[in-house]
Amino acid sequence: MDLNQRLHDLGAEKRQEALSDREQMERMKKAVQSKISHRMVNKRWMPMPVVLSLLLTCFGMWFILPSIHLDQKQLPSSTEAPTSEVSRLDTESPTLEKSKFLVLDQRFSFASDFVKWMQRYTDYEIKQVTDSPFANVFQSTDQAVLLETNKGTVHVVFFPNSGEAERVEIDEDFTVRGQITFTFTGTKLNEGAAPLHATGPTYQYSHNNLLILSSNSDFVTTFRSRFAEFDTYRSIFENFELNFSEYTYLNDLKLKKIKVTPEEIKQKPERAIFRLRSSWWANPRLKDNPFIPKVGDRTPGLFVRTGTYDDVLSIYAAADGTHHLFRLSWDHENWMWAPVEHKQKPGKTKQSSS
Structure with a gap:
């Protein structure tokens, strides 16, 4: 065999080996990808029940154990035991949620x-009470606080005279883009206190001697509604000479958070x-319901x-202005509250439906 033929055959052999190597590499690559995909599917789906169980178990331990083992010394310094104004249910049921009031500076x-x-x-959770800059704005008062809640912050200014806050109006200037300024009318301000600056609109609600200010309009809506109800309740109590x-107000939403059984x-x-x-009046088991x-x-x-x-009362004002008072009693047989x-x-005054 001459040299040229030998070189030709050797080149063909090497090309075939290279082709075989590439084919083998492709087969290996596909096999590896297949195994990886298979493992990913298994890892993605198979352990999920186990992972969820572990997470729920850990969360349950974190959520439940502190409520069982915490004693008075471990409670945050911002809470205190219920005062005498809180009903007996708060002190006689240690395993139930208790009413706590913030201890203020x-x-x-x-x-x-x-x-x-x-x-x-209200359903706001007050996290902290601190100084408010509005304490330095009005001549007639330096009493103002900033309340930090689970829904944002709100400033409350306390005026000395009844109805004084209701004469105060906020006057905002939006003419300069990105530079909102505002002042107040209806009362005297400290020298140099205005104009004040804000990054957005400031919403105001006044009630008697309270001036409430916040960048969150939900506070205004809530306080307007709750104060209207509060005033109505007071007038009903006065009307029935109570x-x-x-009496202690029972917050419907807070009552629902605690589940109890007949046992x-x-x-x-x-x-x-x-x-x-x-x-309570919507219970279908009530017979001859007067409400x-x-x-x-x-x-x-x-x-x-x-x-x-x-000793429970349910009071309301009808649309025609009539005041109603129900005394309720717990019906052990039917497991419900019923009017007695x-x-x-x-x-x-006639109540508005708005």
């Missing part, structure tokens, strides 16, 4: 009643309070006499 003692009212009548301060209520009757709802709501009627407010759990007494009187 002595500098903010003027805001104590409002903070308690806000915690009781002492408003002797628990049999052992501790005071826990029946957590089955109470402002819509049939109409368009424009106010939502009933629930109150329990302080220091008791079974109903009174009604003409109200002083």
Whole structure:
């Protein structure tokens, strides 16, 4: 065999080996990809029940254990035990959620009643109470606080005279883009206090001696609604010659958060309070129900006499202005709250349906 033929045959052999190597590499590549895909599918789906179980177990331990083992020394310094104003159910049921009021710095003692009212009548969670810059704005008062809540921040200014806050109006200037300024009319301001600056609109709500300011309009909507209900409840108590301060308001949404069973209520009757709802009248098991709501009627407010759990009132104002008062009692046989007494009187003013 000559040299040229030998070189030709050797080149052909090498090309065939190279081709075989490429084919083998392609086969290996496909095999590896197939195994990887198979493992990814298994890893993606097979362990999920196990992972979820572990997560839920860990979360359950984190969520449940502290509530069982925390003692008074471990509680945050911003809370305190219920005062005498809170009904007996808060002190006699240690395993149930308890009402806690923020402990304010002595500098903010003027805001104590409002903070308690806000915690009781609204669903806002107040995280912190600090200084507000509006304490330096008005000549007639230096009492103002900034409330940090789970829904944002809100400033509350406390004027010394009844109705004074309702004369105050905010005057905003949006003419310079990105540079919003505002001032107040209806009251005297400290020298150099205005104009004030903001990054967005400032919403205002005034009630009696309280001026409420926030960049979140939801605060205005909530406070307007809750103060209107609060004033209506007070007028109904006065109409029936009852002492408003002797009763504790029961927040419907907070009651719903605590679940109780018939067995628990049999052992501790005071826990029946957590089955109470402002819509008690809608229970289909009620016979001869004297309360049939109409368009424009106010939502009933629930109150329990302080220091008791079974002296419960449900009050509301009808659209025609009539005030209604129901005394409710826990029906052990039917496991529901039912009216045992109903009174009604003409109200002083007709209630708006808005």
